[in-house]
Amino acid sequence: MKIALIGNQNSGKTTLFNLLTGSNQKIGNWPGVTIERKSGIIKGTDFELNDLPGIYSLSPYTSEEAVSRNYILDEKPDLIINIVDATSIERSLYLTTQLMELDCGVILALNMADMLEKKGLTIDEKVIERELGLQVVRISALKKTGIDELIEKIKVYDGKKNSVKTYPQPIEAAIEEVSDTLSDDNNKRFVAVKLLERDVLYNIDSDSVVMSCIKALENRYGMDTEMMIANFRYDFVGEVVSKAVRQEKKGATITQKLDKVFLNKWAALPIFAVIMCLIYFLAVGFVGSFTVDFIGDLMDKLGVIVGDGLKNLGASDWSLSLVRDGIIAGVGAVLGFVPQLIILFLCISVLETSGYMSRIAFMLDKVFKRFGLSGKSLIPFIVGSGCSVPGIMTARTVEDESERCATVVLTPFVPCSAKLPIITLFTGTFFGSLGWLAAAGMYLMAIAIILVTAICLKKFYFKGSPSNFISELPEYKLPSPRYVLRDVVEKTAAFIKRAGTIILLCSVVIWFLLSFGWNFKYGVDIEDSILASIGNCLAWLFYPILGEWSWAATVSAIQGLVAKEQVVSSMAVIAGLAEDAGGASILNAAIYSFFTPASALGFMIFNLFSAPCIGAIGAMRRELGSTKAMFKAVALQTTIAWVLAVIVAGVGNLILLL
Amino acid sequence: MAKNKTLKKGERGHLSDLKIGQRAKVIDLHNDNAALRRRILDMGITKGVVVEVLKAAPLGDPVDIALRGYELCIRKSEMANIDIEVL
Numbered sequence: 001m002k003i004a005l006i007g008n009q010n011s012g013k014t015t016l017f018n019l020l021t022g023s024n025q026k027i028g029n030w031p032g033v034t035i036e037r038k039s040g041i042i043k044g045t046d047f048e049l050n051d052l053p054g055i056y057s058l059s060p061y062t063s064e065e066a067v068s069r070n071y072i073l074d075e076k077p078d079l080i081i082n083i084v085d086a087t088s089i090e091r092s093l094y095l096t097t098q099l100m101e102l103d104c105g106v107i108l109a110l111n112m113a114d115m116l117e118k119k120g121l122t123i124d125e126k127v128i129e130r131e132l133g134l135q136v137v138r139i140s141a142l143k144k145t146g147i148d149e150l151i152e153k154i155k156v157y158d159g160k161k162n163s164v165k166t167y168p169q170p171i172e173a174a175i176e177e178v179s180d181t182l183s184d185d186n187n188k189r190f191v192a193v194k195l196l197e198r199d200v201l202y203n204i205d206s207d208s209v210v211m212s213c214i215k216a217l218e219n220r221y222g223m224d225t226e227m228m229i230a231n232f233r234y235d236f237v238g239e240v241v242s243k244a245v246r247q248e249k250k251g252a253t254i255t256q257k258l259d260k261v262f263l264n265k266w267a268a269l270p271i272f273a274v275i276m277c278l279i280y281f282l283a284v285g286f287v288g289s290f291t292v293d294f295i296g297d298l299m300d301k302l303g304v305i306v307g308d309g310l311k312n313l314g315a316s317d318w319s320l321s322l323v324r325d326g327i328i329a330g331v332g333a334v335l336g337f338v339p340q341l342i343i344l345f346l347c348i349s350v351l352e353t354s355g356y357m358s359r360i361a362f363m364l365d366k367v368f369k370r371f372g373l374s375g376k377s378l379i380p381f382i383v384g385s386g387c388s389v390p391g392i393m394t395a396r397t398v399e400d401e402s403e404r405c406a407t408v409v410l411t412p413f414v415p416c417s418a419k420l421p422i423i424t425l426f427t428g429t430f431f432g433s434l435g436w437l438a439a440a441g442m443y444l445m446a447i448a449i450i451l452v453t454a455i456c457l458k459k460f461y462f463k464g465s466p467s468n469f470i471s472e473l474p475e476y477k478l479p480s481p482r483y484v485l486r487d488v489v490e491k492t493a494a495f496i497k498r499a500g501t502i503i504l505l506c507s508v509v510i511w512f513l514l515s516f517g518w519n520f521k522y523g524v525d526i527e528d529s530i531l532a533s534i535g536n537c538l539a540w541l542f543y544p545i546l547g548e549w550s551w552a553a554t555v556s557a558i559q560g561l562v563a564k565e566q567v568v569s570s571m572a573v574i575a576g577l578a579e580d581a582g583g584a585s586i587l588n589a590a591i592y593s594f595f596t597p598a599s600a601l602g603f604m605i606f607n608l609f610s611a612p613c614i615g616a617i618g619a620m621r622r623e624l625g626s627t628k629a630m631f632k633a634v635a636l637q638t639t640i641a642w643v644l645a646v647i648v649a650g651v652g653n654l655i656l657l658l
Numbered sequence: 659m660a661k662n663k664t665l666k667k668g669e670r671g672h673l674s675d676l677k678i679g680q681r682a683k684v685i686d687l688h689n690d691n692a693a694l695r696r697r698i699l700d701m702g703i704t705k706g707v708v709v710e711v712l713k714a715a716p717l718g719d720p721v722d723i724a725l726r727g728y729e730l731c732i733r734k735s736e737m738a739n740i741d742i743e744v745l
Contacts, residue, residue: 090702091701231706259713265714363715
């Protein structure tokens with residue numbers, strides 16, 4: 001049996017999905033977390049459950065909402081579990097009235113039952129069951145109540161369909177008349193209503209039965225049929241709600257109290273600034289400098305111990321060097337950043353699940369509107385500070401097509417967690433105790449680049465219609481520690497796994513290319529190595545930034561395409577093999593001695609803002625829909641980064657001369 | 659819009675004319691963008707529904723309104739296309 005999970009945005013579909021299937025899909029407390037269909041098997045059964053993006057209606061508005069409608073109409077699930085947020089039941093049941101028009105059976109799961117009491121609401125689900133002709137189960141996906149009962153109802157589901165009349169008699173008669181003309185037997189009532197609504201996805205002949213029905217109804221009710229049907233649906237729902245729901249007056253809810261502070265006219269923006277600064281200060285500044293040194297020392301010791309061990313075993317020089325200077329140096333350089341990533345992931349996860357994310361979009365919409373973006377673009381940017389790939393995909397919640405494309409192109413400018421090692425390494429080495437200030441400057445620069453590029457894109461590229469912003473404001477929720485923990489562990493594990501696979505492989509390749517010359521003899525001077533000659537061919541690209549012909553920096557920057565942390569890893573392997581490391585930082589090696597604070601800043605800027613890694617480029621291709629658009633975006637990003645890097649390095653060096 | 663005097667009870671105007679705390683009944687809605695109008699209808703802004711302006715974003719736009727037991731954020735430019743009568 002194929003089952004679809006359908007409900008409004010942010011109604012808890014994915015939380016229920018995870019509970020029923022035992023999987024761990026991403027959840028959050030803002031509308032639009034789920035952007036693709038996810039399948040799983042309900043535990044203890046062989047039923048296939050499909051989690052779909054949240055929708056408010058079967059007339060989809062954004063691209064991710066279309067996924068849900070298309071799934072229902074094309075894949076024809078056997079049963080729909082309609083998850084309804086009990087705390088905003090009226091709007092939720094509006095969708096239910098549309099689902100009831102399909103041929104498919106519907107079970108209604110009344111979610112967030114645990115929140116009702118706090119809002120002073122009492123709901124009689126027996127009344128809803130009777131009025132809608134549907135089975136209703138009261139659940140709380142968060143507190144895990146009512147789940148067994150829901151599974152039981154699914155098991156005994158017999159495919160019986162209700163027949164409840166939602167509209168006044170004249171409309172019902174028109175629906176009847178139109179559905180009699182339909183040749184396709186599927187979802188007749190649904191299609192008839194869609195035709196009467198003049199749904200854009202259906203074609204209507206001007207002299208058809210449909211058209212004459214529409215005309216007659218519009219004359220009778222004095223409004224267009226689209227509005228008419230929406231009105232009568234809400235009237236029907238209002239009737240049901242007035243019978244089933246009792247609202248007692250309650251004092252201000254926690255959400256209202258919190259919003260008095262977090263959305264306060266004067267305090268809101270300063271509070272937002274403090275929260276964001278705190279997150280990156282914790283991740284980049286405080287923990288960053290402390291733990292990176294600690295793990296760096298640990299890796300040095302490990303290198304010595306393993307080196308001695310291998311020597312005692314009689315290992316050859318080259319195998320010793322491969323392990324110590326290639327693998328341990330390369331992988332170790334990246335692993336040192338794990339603690340700060342844990343903090344960053346933790347903060348983002350809390351932001352996402354608390355309900356503050358939607359408020360950020362609400363607060364800053366007016367600013368972003370000026371720059372041709374929506375307040376909702378901020379969500380991809382913040383998600384992108386963890387990893388660009390989910391950030392780019394989250395852009396689907398932005399309704400307007402040109403705003404969405406602009407958001408996709410701009411998201412990689414936000415320094416992601418893999419770029420954090422680059423920031424920490426360079427600012428720590430060249431700016432000492434002021435390193436955190438330089439790091440903060442990088443984030444501010446990212447914001448500036450995003451805004452300026454957005455204006456240019458709007459002016460010259462996307463000349464779309466003026467956009468809009470329509471979003472519900474979710475209630476604040478205490479983030480579930482269990483979920484946050486799992487989320488952080490999963491993301492951290494993915495980073496460590498990358499260090500053990502891609503970074504390890506690259507480190508071995510880099511070591512090989514450094515240790516061998518074109519004559520394939522081991523032990524050449526690194527200046528004569530294969531890698532050096534490759535780098536020398538391309539070093540002109542970076543000469544304007546570095547003011548030095550450096551093959552080492554060149555090859556490292558190019559490896560950022562594989563994964564951004566590989567830049568640091570590669571620089572570490574090269575420094576190690578140059579044999580004169582012996583400083584506190586990789587960058588103290590003689591091979592990097594040409595770096596001035598200005599050229600270091602320039603080099604860092606290039607690495608942060610140029611083409612993102614392959615993974616993010618792939619995501620951009622998918623979301624922009626064409627390889628050509630992707631290449632354009634990558635060229636744009638790299639050009640901006642290069643020009644900016646040259647300017648910063650040039651101006652910086654001038655200042656240093658004075 | 660902000661310069662307009664406060665609408666009194668029974669007076670008609672646009673949703674964007676309301677001050678924070680005012681309640682009104684929706685009379686009609688028109689929008690050149692058909693998809694957007696549909697979205698607004700789907701979110702529950704239909705004829706006869708009662709809405710209350712709860713708060714504005716710190717910069718004045720968008721605005722948070724309460725209707726049908728939930729809160730909806732919407733820009734003033736969209737609210738200007740919604741006709742209301744103050745309650």
